[in-house]
Each structure stands twice: as C-alpha cells, then as structure tokens.
Amino acid sequence: xxxxxxxRERKKAAxxxxxxxxxxxxxxxxxxxxxxxxxxxAEADVAVTTLFSHFASxxxxxxxxxxxxxxxxxxxxxxxxxxxPLVPALRREVHALVRHCTGDGAAPTWHLIDESPALRExxxxxxLRQAESLAAAxxxxxxxxxxxxxxxxxxxxxxxxxSVAREAADPRAAVDEVFxxxxxxxxxxxxxxxxxxxxx
Amino acid sequence: xxxxxxxRERKKAAxxxxxxxxxxxxxxxxxxxxxxxxxxxAEADVAVTTLFSHFASxxxxxxxxxxxxxxxxxxxxxxxxxxxPLVPALRREVHALVRHCTGDGAAPTWHLIDESPALRExxxxxxLRQAESLAAAxxxxxxxxxxxxxxxxxxxxxxxxxSVAREAADPRAAVDEVFxxxxxxxxxxxxxxxxxxxxx
DNA sequence: TTAGCTTTTTGGAACGGGTACGGTTTTGGA
DNA sequence: TCCAAAACCGTACCCGTTCCAAAAAGCTAA
Numbered sequence: 001x002x003x004x005x006x007x008r009e010r011k012k013a014a015x016x017x018x019x020x021x022x023x024x025x026x027x028x029x030x031x032x033x034x035x036x037x038x039x040x041x042a043e044a045d046v047a048v049t050t051l052f053s054h055f056a057s058x059x060x061x062x063x064x065x066x067x068x069x070x071x072x073x074x075x076x077x078x079x080x081x082x083x084x085p086l087v088p089a090l091r092r093e094v095h096a097l098v099r100h101c102t103g104d105g106a107a108p109t110w111h112l113i114d115e116s117p118a119l120r121e122x123x124x125x126x127x128l129r130q131a132e133s134l135a136a137a138x139x140x141x142x143x144x145x146x147x148x149x150x151x152x153x154x155x156x157x158x159x160x161x162x163s164v165a166r167e168a169a170d171p172r173a174a175v176d177e178v179f180x181x182x183x184x185x186x187x188x189x190x191x192x193x194x195x196x197x198x199x200x
Numbered sequence: 201x202x203x204x205x206x207x208r209e210r211k212k213a214a215x216x217x218x219x220x221x222x223x224x225x226x227x228x229x230x231x232x233x234x235x236x237x238x239x240x241x242a243e244a245d246v247a248v249t250t251l252f253s254h255f256a257s258x259x260x261x262x263x264x265x266x267x268x269x270x271x272x273x274x275x276x277x278x279x280x281x282x283x284x285p286l287v288p289a290l291r292r293e294v295h296a297l298v299r300h301c302t303g304d305g306a307a308p309t310w311h312l313i314d315e316s317p318a319l320r321e322x323x324x325x326x327x328l329r330q331a332e333s334l335a336a337a338x339x340x341x342x343x344x345x346x347x348x349x350x351x352x353x354x355x356x357x358x359x360x361x362x363s364v365a366r367e368a369a370d371p372r373a374a375v376d377e378v379f380x381x382x383x384x385x386x387x388x389x390x391x392x393x394x395x396x397x398x399x400x
Numbered sequence: 401t402t403a404g405c406t407t408t409t410t411g412g413a414a415c416g417g418g419t420a421c422g423g424t425t426t427t428g429g430a
Numbered sequence: 431t432c433c434a435a436a437a438c439c440g441t442a443c444c445c446g447t448t449c450c451a452a453a454a455a456g457c458t459a460a
Contacts, residue, residue, distance in 0.1 A: 124325065150378075185357075188385075
C-alpha cells in the first residue's frame with residue numbers, strides 16, 4: 001500500500017547536503033581554518049556526531065563529491081571501447097577533470113583549497129588513492145599486458161599530470177604536454193621485458 | 201676553566217637525539233598509535249613543549265633524518281658532473297635510497313611506517329615537497345632546456361618511481377623498469393617545443 | 401665572581417578535530 | 431499496532447598541538 005520509495009534515504013541525503021552547503025558557505029565567508037567543526041554543526045543545526053557520521057573529516061566537507069572523481073579515471077579504463085588505446089582515454093578524462101576545476105563557478109572553492117595547506121594535502125592523499133585504484137584497474141585489464149609495475153607507474157604519472165596541470169599557467173596545454181610524455185613512458189613500459197612477463 | 205666550545209648546541213642536539221631515540225623505541229615496543237606524545241615526553245624526561253620545539257609533529261619523530269633525504273635528489277641534479285645526463289644520475293640516487301630503505305637494519309622502522317596510515321601519508325607529503333624541490337632545481341639548470349612543465353612532471357615521476365619500487369616485490373628491478381619509462385618520457389618532453397601543439 | 405643577555409626548557413592551561421557512549425526519535429515494514 | 435534498524439542527539443573525553451609566563455642554563459664581559 002504505502003510508497004516503497006525510501007524517505008529515509010532522502011532525508012539522510014538532505015541532511016548531508018545541508019551540512020556540506022553550510023560548511024562551504026562558512027568556509028568561504030570566514031576562511032577554512034577560522035571555522036570550527038562545532039561552528040558548522042551548530043549552523044547546520046545538527047550534532048557534531050551527526051556531522052561525522054556523514055563526513056569522515058573536516059577536509060572531506062570541502063571535497064563533497066570527491067568520491068565521484070575518485071572513480072572517473074578508473075571507469076575511463078574499464079568502460080572504454082574495446083580496442084581503444086589506454087592513454088588517450090585517460091588524457092580525455094584528465095582534460096575533463098582539469099576543465100571542471102579551473103573553469104566554471106567552482107573557482108572560489110578551488111581558491112579555498114589552494115590557500116589551505118590542510119586541504120591541499122588532503123587532495124593529494126585523495127589522488128594517491130585514486131592512483132592505486134587506477135593501477136588496480138589497469139593491472140586487471142587483459143588488453144594491457146598485465147605488467148604491474150608499469151601500470152602502477154603510469155597510474156601515478158596520470159595523477160601527477162593532473163597536479164602539474166592545475167599549477168600550470170596554461171592547464172590545458174600542460175595536460176597535453178605531460179600526456180605526450182606519459183605516452184612515451186607507456187610505450188617504453190610495454191616493450192620493457194622487465195622481469196616476469198606472462199603475456200604479450 | 202672549562203672549555204669554551206659551544207655546550208649549548210651539544211646539549212640541544214643531545215636532547216633532540218634522546219627524544220628521537222626514546223620515541224622510536226616506544227613506537228617499536230608498543231606500536232605507533234598506542235604511544236602518545238605525553239608518553240614519549242615523559243619517558244625522555246622532557247616537557248611536551250620541548251619535544252615540539254625539536255620536532256614539528258608526532259610523525260616527524262620517526263623520520264628524524266628526513267631532511268637529509270629531502271635534499272639528496274636535488275643535489276643529484278645540481279652536483280652532477282658537467283655534461284652528465286640527468287636521468288641516470290637520478291636513477292642512481294633512487295637506487296641508493298631504495299637500497300637504504302629495504303636493506304640494512306632499518307627494516308623494523310620501515311615496517312612501522314608501512315603499518316601506520318598516518319606515517320605513510322606523512323612520507324607521501326615529504327616526497328611531494330621533495331618533488332617540488334627537485335623540479336625547481338631542474339628548471340634552474342641551464343643544461344635542461346628550462347621546460348618547466350616537463351621538469352615538474354619528471355620530478356614527480358621520480359618520486360613515483362621510489363614509491364612504486366618500495367611496494368614492489370623486487371624493488372631494484374622496479375627502479376630500473378620505471379626509470380626506463382622515465383627516460384622515454386624525458387626524451388619526449390625535451391623534443392616537445394612547449395605550448396602550442398597538436399590538439400586532438 | 402657578579403651582572404646582564406640570550407637560548408632552552410618548563411609546566412600547565414587551553415584549543416580544536418575526532419571518538420565513545422548511551423539515550424531518544426524517526427522510519428519502514430510485518 | 432508493534433518492532434527493529436537507522437538516524438540523530440549531547441556530553442564527556444582523548445590526543446596532537448599551541449600558548450604563555452616564568453625558571454633554568456649557557457654565554458660574554460667587567
């Protein structure tokens with residue numbers, strides 16, 4: 001009889017969103033370090049424990065949608081068309097990420113991140129996890145020859161490309177330049193006999 | 201009457217060393233997170249404020265000599281023989297670093313680091329600073345063509361090589377493998393004139 | 401030796417992020 | 431209508447870190 005669609009989930013998502021919105025607003029108004037967790041919780045009208053049941057840390061409040069980015073690179077590998085080469089697919093995805101960060105109305109947020117050492121470090125640790133996830137996806141892909149070391153290296157190179165591009169004067173050109181290098185590295189890594197080569 | 205040599209410096213160094221030794225001992229005995237700052241200070245017989253006047257953070261207690269490593273890579277660039285190619289010099293240095301970490305009696309310390317997420321993150325942030333320092337040295341070297349983006353990228357690739365090697369089953373082989381890729385990337389980066397290039 | 405300056409150390413209080421815990425309300429479903 | 435799970439609440443607490451005023455110790459020179 002009753003509508004089966006979860007109201008709980010909706011309310012929970014709403015609470016989470018309210019916390020994130022309040023936090024970002026306060027951070028932009030007063031600065032990241034000038035705002036305490038208890039300030040955010042009070043302003044969002046939730047308990048501190050509730051806040052931490054939705055976000056693992058203060059930094060995570062800023063990277064609200066970090067988990068999505070977390071997996072876009074990985075999906076660029078797993079979901080790419082059969083036979084499509086790896087590096088261009090990754091390059092396209094990094095281009096999209098950089099465009100998203102440097103372009104639209106998200107500029108104040110990224111300025112906030114650039115100003116705070118804690119947030120910058122957090123972003124780096126996110127990228128490291130991303131690299132590990134990407135490396136796992138690459139290693140598992142049978143089209144890529146399964147050289148674990150080369151895959152891990154390229155995965156980290158890709159996150160480095162993102163970092164370097166974000167700091168560069170011309171981010172889009174920097175992406176192309178670094179990916180040109182990654183392409184060469186990847187070719188060299190494929191050819192390298194390394195130690196143990198089971199295929200290709 | 202007494203020798204006028206700087207006793208203050210000696211005592212300060214001794215205090216620092218005593219804190220570091222005590223900390224490492226306690227961490228190895230009971231585990232990193234099971235030991236608090238106040239425990240270390242009490243056991244070393246100093247005030248907490250004294251401890252923090254010698255070390256910037258709890259993690260820094262473990263990487264006591266971290267600042268030395270911090271600059272070895274940079275010096276491998278600035279101090280290399282005139283005309284000596286860049287990448288082999290870096291490769292040699294990374295080999296030395298990896299050997300130092302995986303080889304001798306320092307094994308328990310590195311095990312400690314591998315077990316603690318906080319220490320692993322701290323090591324990563326150290327490497328990031330190292331990459332920035334290395335990139336600055338490379339960009340400043342007139343022999344390298346001064347392509348800032350390529351230099352920054354290779355600097356991060358080099359630290360990635362270290363990370364990948366430390367996690368690999370055969371670290372020394374992994375260093376060679378990743379550096380083979382870096383060599384190719386560097387060559388590609390040199391040839392690329394810079395900004396305005398093909399866009400797909 | 402004493403006096404005066406600087407550096408180091410001290411202890412305790414306090415701050416801020418994060419957690420443990422035990423209790424209350426809300427929700428979905430039987 | 432009743433129950434169990436999930437979400438939320440408040441508080442006290444832990445721990446790394448910093449602040450502060452003051453004591454201790456090293457240095458320099460009269």
